[in-house]
Amino acid sequence: MKIEGQIRIPSGCAISAAISKDGNKMSGEMIINSMKPMHDRSNGLGGGFAGYGIYPEYKDFYAFHMFFDSRDTRKKCEAFLKECFEIVKSEIIPTRKIPTIKDEPIIWRYFVAPLNSVLVSLQSEEKDFVAKTVMKINAEMPGAYVFSSGKNMGAFKAVGFPEDVGVFYKLEEYEGYSWTAHGRYPTNTPGWWGGAHPFTLLDYSVVHNGEISSYDANRRFIEMFGYKCTLQTDTEVITYIMDYLLRVQGLTLGEAASVIAAPFWSTIVAKTDLDDRKKHTYLRTMFPSLLITGPFSIVLGFEDGLMALNDRLKLRSMVVGEKDDKVFIASEEAAIRTMEPYAENIWSPAGGEPVIVKVKEGAF
Amino acid sequence: MQTIDAADLDYRAINEALREAGNDFIIEGCCGQKFIAAGMSHKNLTINGIPGNALGAYLNNANITVNANAQDAVGDTMNEGKILIHGNIGDAAGYAMRGGKIYVQGNAGYRAGIHMKAYKEKIPVMIIGGCAGSFLGEYQAGGVIIVLGFHKDNKRIVGNFPCTGMHGGKIFLRSSCEDIDFPKQVTARSAAADELDEIREYLSEYCSDFGYSIEELLSEPFTVITPDSKNPYKRMYVAN
Numbered sequence: 001m002k003i004e005g006q007i008r009i010p011s012g013c014a015i016s017a018a019i020s021k022d023g024n025k026m027s028g029e030m031i032i033n034s035m036k037p038m039h040d041r042s043n044g045l046g047g048g049f050a051g052y053g054i055y056p057e058y059k060d061f062y063a064f065h066m067f068f069d070s071r072d073t074r075k076k077c078e079a080f081l082k083e084c085f086e087i088v089k090s091e092i093i094p095t096r097k098i099p100t101i102k103d104e105p106i107i108w109r110y111f112v113a114p115l116n117s118v119l120v121s122l123q124s125e126e127k128d129f130v131a132k133t134v135m136k137i138n139a140e141m142p143g144a145y146v147f148s149s150g151k152n153m154g155a156f157k158a159v160g161f162p163e164d165v166g167v168f169y170k171l172e173e174y175e176g177y178s179w180t181a182h183g184r185y186p187t188n189t190p191g192w193w194g195g196a197h198p199f200t201l202l203d204y205s206v207v208h209n210g211e212i213s214s215y216d217a218n219r220r221f222i223e224m225f226g227y228k229c230t231l232q233t234d235t236e237v238i239t240y241i242m243d244y245l246l247r248v249q250g251l252t253l254g255e256a257a258s259v260i261a262a263p264f265w266s267t268i269v270a271k272t273d274l275d276d277r278k279k280h281t282y283l284r285t286m287f288p289s290l291l292i293t294g295p296f297s298i299v300l301g302f303e304d305g306l307m308a309l310n311d312r313l314k315l316r317s318m319v320v321g322e323k324d325d326k327v328f329i330a331s332e333e334a335a336i337r338t339m340e341p342y343a344e345n346i347w348s349p350a351g352g353e354p355v356i357v358k359v360k361e362g363a364f
Numbered sequence: 365m366q367t368i369d370a371a372d373l374d375y376r377a378i379n380e381a382l383r384e385a386g387n388d389f390i391i392e393g394c395c396g397q398k399f400i401a402a403g404m405s406h407k408n409l410t411i412n413g414i415p416g417n418a419l420g421a422y423l424n425n426a427n428i429t430v431n432a433n434a435q436d437a438v439g440d441t442m443n444e445g446k447i448l449i450h451g452n453i454g455d456a457a458g459y460a461m462r463g464g465k466i467y468v469q470g471n472a473g474y475r476a477g478i479h480m481k482a483y484k485e486k487i488p489v490m491i492i493g494g495c496a497g498s499f500l501g502e503y504q505a506g507g508v509i510i511v512l513g514f515h516k517d518n519k520r521i522v523g524n525f526p527c528t529g530m531h532g533g534k535i536f537l538r539s540s541c542e543d544i545d546f547p548k549q550v551t552a553r554s555a556a557a558d559e560l561d562e563i564r565e566y567l568s569e570y571c572s573d574f575g576y577s578i579e580e581l582l583s584e585p586f587t588v589i590t591p592d593s594k595n596p597y598k599r600m601y602v603a604n
Contacts (some may be wrong), residue, residue, distance in 0.1 A: 037395050037396030037397075037416070038396065040375075041396065061365060083477065188394070216369075269525060270545065298536055309524060313498075314455065314473075314474045314497070314498065317435070317436050317455055317473075319454075332396055332397025332414075332417070332435055333396075333414050333433055333435060333438075333454075334395045334414045334416060335396070337395055337413075337414055338394075338396075346433060346452070348452075348454065348455070348473050348497070350474075350497065350498065351474065360529065
């Protein structure tokens with residue numbers, strides 16, 4: 001597996017998501033189909049999906065999805081994991097051999113729980129320890145990449161068109177209450193397996209259409225807090241920013257959105273709601289290095305919901321629609337119509353206006 | 365009248381079918397195919413379903429009716445003809461259009477009419493029935509953009525930063541625009557009777573297309589925005 005620097009394939013994107021507010025399960029087939037009308041937004045150099053609620057039988061364990069470049073690397077990584085984790089199940093992620101997906105790495109999954117003795121001796125909080133382990137493997141173990149590490153969720157990604165990636169991973173056999181999808185058209189970085197979306201950490205996953213001009217400023221800031229950007233694609237930093245703001249700093253989703261897609265100062269100054277003005281002033285002052293500039297439309301997945309967000313200038317498209325208990329989000333209305341021909345209340349959120357959809361308490 | 369079933373066709377196949385003999389077409393089951401009717405002349409086309417991005421790009425005197433919403437970049441760089449949308453349109457509608465008409469019943473996304481231009485008898489016209497998103501008429505260099513504000517929710521008739529970089533053409537908003545901030549390099553004022561007369565022909569046509577009454581439409585005040593050549597546009601993107 002070659003990474004950025006060893007090869008470079010200079011070459012837009014498509015995103016899509018569906019969620020049931022009642023926690024009803026949907027097979028992966030629908031979300032795969034949603035990518036078909038947006039085929040031309042991708043160029044075959046990356047596709048991926050995240051599903052939530054897909055591992056109910058192992059819901060108390062972190063599901064590590066991993067790429068390995070060789071059997072040796074896998075053995076080494078397993079030995080490392082066994083030092084700190086109980087591994088309750090390890091298996092090859094089932095895939096189909098199809099002509100459109102080639103040169104796959106070794107793709108494996110582990111359901112794990114950190115050993116209590118390790119947590120106690122390190123005085124470490126569980127999620128923090130898991131996140132640090134992911135960073136350590138991705139940064140320090142050549143040829144091994146954790147591309148998914150949440151509970152009862154999983155990311156599935158590859159080099160190829162998204163509809164082929166979905167078939168490759170047999171996603172029609174998984175059932176989740178929430179799904180996101182991505183078709184990639186890499187503009188600055190190579191189309192390699194680790195560079196496909198979603199980018200995940202713990203149960204956070206991000207699919208992104210766009211290109212962050214503030215990448216390096218964001219990266220330098222976030223790496224001060226133990227995160228390591230190893231996948232050489234701008235979207236990766238958004239995932240770590242969201243983990244930092246939501247899990248570590250304890251911000252609400254809306255506040256985190258106001259940090260990364262902060263309104264212009266002129267817009268903040270013009271706010272008549274004084275509390276709102278104060279809040280935005282505070283957030284922009286506290287986290288200036290986490291303002292994400294450049295075009296983006298993203299869908300953030302998390303345990304109990306989704307958040308869709310556009311950059312404040314809205315330089316990428318995003319459409320939202322609803323039907324009964326379901327909410328659909330996509331780069332194009334055509335994708336929503338493919339999932340639900342009778343979707344209602346089709347609308348486009350404004351730039352910087354987060355759309356937050358939560359699954360009912362207890363339904364996931 | 366020929367019917368094209370778009371269910372299993374990509375955009376190339378749809379456009380090839382449209383280029384064949386005949387002028388009148390209906391596309392059924394459209395779902396996201398982009399570039400429909402790009403560059404075409406002398407066609408009358410009705411679309412059922414959702415057309416993809418860049419519908420009618422470079423359109424050169426064809427008529428397109430869409431019985432649904434349309435996506436981004438409707439009428440990109442169109443030259444002549446008419447696009448009628450019985451729904452909303454996405455972002456960047458009429459991007460750099462230099463002639464023809466885009467009439468929309470519903471709302472427009474961001475950057476409607478970005479860089480529209482005009483030359484002599486070529487005057488592009490865009491009419492939006494509902495409200496428009498931010499950056500309406502960004503870098504507008506010519507032509508006429510009209511927003512009617514028929515939308516029912518409480519949204520402002522246009523979002524933030526309208527007319528940024530505008531240096532030609534006119535925008536008419538059917539509102540007194542007290543809640544809208546315009547940039548310093550444009551002049552916004554109450555539209556005079558003779559200015560409304562200039563656009564009356566377009567408004568009448570719009571009313572007959574969508575079944576509105578012109579008297580009712582004209583019963584509200586209009587604000588007209590034109591560039592102020594003494595105070596030209598300065599960049600906004602670089603300084604945050």
